[in-house]
Amino acid sequence: MSSELKKRIVSAIVLAVGSLWATWMGGLAFDILSAVIMISIYYEWSTMTGLSARHYPSYAFGWFAIALLSLNLIVGDPALGVPLLAGLTMTALILLYLRDCSGWFPGGIFYAGLSGISLAAIRGSDATGFVAMIYVFAIVWATDILAFFVGRAIGGKKLAPRISPGKTWSGAIGGTVSGVIAGGAVSFSFFPQLSFRTLGLALLLSIASQIGDLFESFIKRRFGVKDSSHLIPGHGGVMDRVDGLVFAGFTAFLLAVIHAAWSDAGGTSVAAFVFGL
Incomplete structure (x- = not known):
């Protein structure tokens, strides 16, 4: 068995066990998992689309938005998730209009934010x-x-x-x-x-x-x-x-x-x- 295949198997087992454990536990454990997924998605979205390499103020706002959404997910009010995401996405769209930055910027906030909010809401x-x-x-x-x-x-x-x-x-x-x-x-x-x-x-x-x-x-x-x-x-x-x-x-x-x-x-x-x- 190659070392690459071993890594894939070990990673898959760790991911499956961790995800199912958090799903079984629910509550804070699953909210943290949802927040980690949200943060990871925004990091990867930003890296792939080049947001980190240009328009730094907008990029910084994006991370502020994801941090705020994550905190609300873990210690805040779940009912505020959608209104908060809508407000942050609208603010990002305004910044896009004013600064002429990448359209992937508000898209990343919305995509990553809705990912975490949706999963946490389903688990309840x-x-x-x-x-x-x-x-x-x-x-x-x-x-x-x-x-x-x-x-x-x-x-x-x-x-x-x-x-x-x-x-x-x-x-x-x-x-x-x-x-x-x-x-x-x-x-x-x-x-x-x-x-x-x-x-x-x-x-x-x-x-x-x-x-x-x-x-x-x-x-x-x-x-x-x-x-x-x-x-x-x-x-x-x-x-x-x-x-x-x-x-x-x-x-x-x-x-x-x-x-x-x-x-x-x-x-x-x-x-x-x-x-x-």
Whole structure:
């Protein structure tokens, strides 16, 4: 076994055990994990897009924004997360207009900030939040793994050749089917009935996770980098590992917010929305 493969295996085990432990514990442990993901994503986004090398005042504001969002996530009020993110993103857009800096600057704040906020909101603080997070993990992991193997086994027409030449329509369909099955299996393991709502959401999250993968591939191709960073030995960067997860998290979180506003159910958690509780 090569030393590179050993590094990949050890890193994968550490990441999986740490993530699942934080998910099981919930509360502060998962909020810290979400904040670490947020900070890592902004660091990698800034590095890939060159924000650190130009327009220093805007770059400094970006880190101030991420630090503020992280602190609110860990010791603040979760209800303030979205309004705070919206205000910081709008401020970044104003700075973009006034200083003519890179458009990737406000995008990085929004993308990284929403990543942490969404994941923390899905996990929440109760047992249902644990199930919801495992449900999202299962969909994303099943989609990613089966898309790879089905795509290699069947091949066929490319999904997005200009962005990610290795991905095929057969892999995307295979990944989506497996994601729905995995999400349904998790739901049925914890709840007596399997609803069309849960299966339909699994379908949307599986598709969203693949869009997230393509989105990160687009950024890397746009800036000519192979990995988002070298933070994870043998695996590249955090964005390389969570691109599908954060897009699936975005989708579940935003749909829950829209549903709460539409039905006037302001106190409904993301987990309750996922399982129709």
